[in-house]
Amino acid sequence: MIKQEAWTLLVHFFRSRTLQRYCCLFHHSFRPVARSMASHTAALKEWDPEAVLFRTDSRNAVVVLNQPLSCQTASFLKRVWNKALVKICIDGGADRFRTAMAASAEELIPDYITGDFDSISKETLEYYKSKGSKVVRTPDQDHTDFTKALAVLGEHARSKAPPMKLDWVLAVCSSFDRVDHMMSIFNTLYESLPLLDGTPVCLFLENSLTWLLGKGQHRILTPPHLTGAWCGLIPLGAPCGSVTTTGLKWNLGNSAMGFGKLVSTSNAFDGSEAVTVNTDGPLVWTMECHKECISK
DSSP states (O other), rough: OOOOTTTTHHHHHHHHTTHHHGGGGGGGGOOTTTOOOOOOOOSSSEEEEEHHOOOOTOEEEEEEOSSOOOOOHHHHHHHHGOOSSSEETTTHHHHHHHHHGGGTTTOOSSSSEEOOOSSSOOHHHHHHTTTTOOEEEEEOSSSSSSHHHHHHHHHHHHSSSSSOSSSSEEEESOOSHHHHHHHHHHHHHHHHHHTTTOOOOOEETTTEEEEEEEEEEEEEEETTTTTTEEEEEEOOOEEEEEEESSSSSSSSSSSETTTTOOOOEEEESOOOOOOEEESOOOOOEEEOOOOOHHOO
């Protein structure tokens, strides 16, 4: 059972050797999960974006960020909410979620409300408490509310017997209203692996999916009915010395990537059923999805 002081686990975690032990997840394989979006051999990780959009056999969690929610994103949340194994609203994201759900708000209740509670309204907090949501205050200011929410989610999964195995954590918003918030969210993609024992986090932004590719070889399924017009590979965090791709309109061949050097933005798909990426360092992968795939 998650204690009210669960946020302290995050503080101790980052100060312990546990983080060092789990950081090898970027260089080794994710744990095998038969129904996961990410499957792999020793040398290859395969990613199926349709699984994160809540295919019937997916075991996912949803985290609602404290960022704007459009009508389209609200419709997507209504469709996938009850399919998720765990649902979390972060701080003022609970107000945004409640407003966006409108008449459906009574039926769509988060399992957890987390954050330092500097932006959620008292009325919304009391409303969800009365509906059975667990409230976990995470006041530590050394980490973002998003990072701390993932720590709560990880502890929730480990507290189950047997431990809950998630395929994906889907973090949902429609847009970023501040650049510093945007960068902190991307930083959490890097921090999330040890907190969630390797479960990947995907950012759902209106009609796009974004997640982190670790060092190694990757195969991303890109059926034409799913993919939109653009995609990108961004070397956030540190430069990459060698990146090679197939399946893109503008492929990379043993290319060095980094800010101040090469970044692959506004790229496109070449019509192949998959994109392959071989990288010697972490890369952020982002792709547009057809709106029909989001709204169906």
